[in-house]
Amino acid sequence: MSHDHEQDPPSEMALRVKALETLLTQRGYVDPSAVDKVIDHYQNAVGPRNGAKVVAKAWTDTEFKKRLLENGTQTIAELGFIGLQGEYMVAVENTPSVHNLVVCTLCSCYPWSVLGLPPSWYKSHAYRSRAVREPRAVLKEFGVDLDQSVEVNVWDSTSEVRYLVIPQRPEGSNGLSEAELADLVTTNSMIGTHVLPPVSKVGEQL
Amino acid sequence: MGGMRGFGAVDPSDDERFHAEWEKRVFAVCLVNSIHLSGNADTTRFRLEQLPPTDYLRSYFERWYLAQINACREANIINEEEKSALLSGQVPAQRNEAEFALTPEFMERLVSSGVPTVREESAAPAFGVGDEVRARNLNPATHTRLPGYVKGKIGQITALRGTHVFPDSNAKGDGEDPKPLYAVRFSCRELWGDESSDSVILDLWEPYLEML
Structure with missing residues (x-):
C-alpha cells in the first residue's frame, strides 16, 4: 500500500477486505505471497500491450491475420498469449463497413490474457446495460461517431468465448515497424470504443 | 443487464483497473482461495447473482467481496458469528485451519495456462x-x-x-x-x-x- 493511502483513514471496504485476508491467512487458506503474485501478474505481466502486438502483427502479416480470424485461440497462442479468461479467443476485424464492439451484459467477461483486466467503465452498469441496446449512443460517449452506412456488430460475451477487436490500421501508418504500430494501438480500440486516428494526428490526441 | 434503462451515461475517463488497494487484494484473494470453495467459475457467477439486488448494484469488487464472504460461509471456513465479525471489519479468533494453501508457483501456472471449457x-x-x-x-x-x-x-x-x-x-x-x-x-x-x-x-x- 502506498504511503499516501496510509495517511487517510482506511475505508470500510479496506477494513473488511483486510479482515478477510487476515483470517484466511491466519488459518492457512491463503498464502499472502500467492496473492502478491496474482496482483503482480495482472499489473505487470499481462495487459493491453499483448493485444496490441497481436493487432500490429495482423496489420503487417496477411497470413497471420488470416489464421487469426480463422482460429483466434491457436494463432494468439503463437505469440505466447494464453491464460485465464483467454482460453477460447475469437478475433473480429473492423473494416470501412463493419464496426465491432465487445461487452459482457451478464457479468464483465473480458479477454484477460490479451488485454489484462478490464477498465472500470467496462464493468459499469451503464456500459453493460446500454452497449447492446444503443451501441451508437454509447460509442458517441467515447467520441466515436460512425456513419449510418457502417454496420455495428455488438458481441455479448455470454460464454467462455472472448473477443479481440482488430481495429482498422490508422491512415498514414505505412512504413512503420511492427513495434511502432503496436504503440499506436489503444486498449479501447481493441474493445471497439475507439477508432485510431490518422498517424499525423496522434500528437494532437495526447 | 442488457437493455436495462436508468444507469446513465458511460464515463470513459473511469478507466482504472483498480480504484484502491483493497480492490487488488480482494481480486487476488478470491483467485487464491478458490481451491477451498465448492464449485467452479459458473458457481462463482451464480453466487454473484444471488446477492440481493441492492448489494448486486454495488461496485464490481464489492460484489466480489460479498460473494467471497458467502462462499467462505458455505464452505464452513467461517461460521455465522465469524461472518458478522468479518463484515464489520473484525478478525475473529482462530478456530479451524486449512490443510494447505495454493502457492505463488501454482497461481503463476494457473493464470498463465487457464481453464478451458x-x-x-x-x-x-x-x-x-x-x-x-x-x-x-x-x-x-x-x-x-x-x-x-x-x-x-x-x-x-x-x-x-x-x-x-x-x-x-x-x-x-x-x-x-x-x-x-x-x-x-x-x-x-x-x-x-x-x-x-x-x-x-x-x-x-x-x-x-x-x-x-
Whole structure:
C-alpha cells in the first residue's frame, strides 16, 4: 500500500477486505505471497500491450491475420498469449463497413490474457446495460461517431468465448515497424470504443 | 443487464483497473482461495447473482467481496458469528485451519495456462451455420447464460463454437453436461424494434435454442 493511502483513514471496504485476508491467512487458506503474485501478474505481466502486438502483427502479416480470424485461440497462442479468461479467443476485424464492439451484459467477461483486466467503465452498469441496446449512443460517449452506412456488430460475451477487436490500421501508418504500430494501438480500440486516428494526428490526441 | 434503462451515461475517463488497494487484494484473494470453495467459475457467477439486488448494484469488487464472504460461509471456513465479525471489519479468533494453501508457483501456472471449457463432442450439433433459430423463453431460478433480452427472439447461427461445459448445470453442481455452443446473430430491429442495420451476436448453448 502506498504511503499516501496510509495517511487517510482506511475505508470500510479496506477494513473488511483486510479482515478477510487476515483470517484466511491466519488459518492457512491463503498464502499472502500467492496473492502478491496474482496482483503482480495482472499489473505487470499481462495487459493491453499483448493485444496490441497481436493487432500490429495482423496489420503487417496477411497470413497471420488470416489464421487469426480463422482460429483466434491457436494463432494468439503463437505469440505466447494464453491464460485465464483467454482460453477460447475469437478475433473480429473492423473494416470501412463493419464496426465491432465487445461487452459482457451478464457479468464483465473480458479477454484477460490479451488485454489484462478490464477498465472500470467496462464493468459499469451503464456500459453493460446500454452497449447492446444503443451501441451508437454509447460509442458517441467515447467520441466515436460512425456513419449510418457502417454496420455495428455488438458481441455479448455470454460464454467462455472472448473477443479481440482488430481495429482498422490508422491512415498514414505505412512504413512503420511492427513495434511502432503496436504503440499506436489503444486498449479501447481493441474493445471497439475507439477508432485510431490518422498517424499525423496522434500528437494532437495526447 | 442488457437493455436495462436508468444507469446513465458511460464515463470513459473511469478507466482504472483498480480504484484502491483493497480492490487488488480482494481480486487476488478470491483467485487464491478458490481451491477451498465448492464449485467452479459458473458457481462463482451464480453466487454473484444471488446477492440481493441492492448489494448486486454495488461496485464490481464489492460484489466480489460479498460473494467471497458467502462462499467462505458455505464452505464452513467461517461460521455465522465469524461472518458478522468479518463484515464489520473484525478478525475473529482462530478456530479451524486449512490443510494447505495454493502457492505463488501454482497461481503463476494457473493464470498463465487457464481453464478451458471446451470438451469432446458428445452429440452432433443440431444446428448449422445459416439456420434460423428462436431463443427459448427459459426462466430458471438458478444460473443461466441466456440473457433476458433475447428470449423469444429470432436469430441466425453464424458460427459453431464447439462443445462447451453447460453453465446452467455446472453452476448447480450437477456436472459439466457439455453442449454445443453457437454464435447467434440477432438484428437490433428484432431485439429493440428500431430501424438500425446493427446486430448483437451472442454465444448460446444448444438447449437455449429451438429451430424455427
